[in-house]
Amino acid sequence: MPETExxxxxxxxxxxxxxxxxxxxxxxxxxxxxxxxxxxRRRETPSAPGNRSSATAWTSPWR
Structure with a gap:
């Protein structure tokens, strides 16, 4: 798909x-x-209470 589309x-x-x-x-x-x-960019986000896994979220490259 072309960029304009x-x-x-x-x-x-x-x-x-x-x-x-x-x-x-x-x-x-x-x-x-x-x-x-x-x-x-990836950043770590706080886990929910009781959740041992860490969640990741994408952040904008244009902070």
Whole structure:
């Protein structure tokens, strides 16, 4: 599924903004930083009383 269809199908707005711009230059370290900051993160959540297993939940990469 093309990205525009994914955004349109999952966005709450009837007409979400979607633009694409070419990257023609910049800091060499930026792509690594962007990849690290946008990966899904797992965090531990407290277990219910009496529950010995720990639950995990996904957190937004855009804290």
């Amino acid at each position: 994914i955004v349109t199908a999952n966005h709450p707005y009837d007409l979400p903004q979607w633009i694409t711009v070419p990257v023609t230059g910049g800091s060499p370290a930026y792509p690594a930083w962007a990849a690290e900051e946008s990966r899904p």
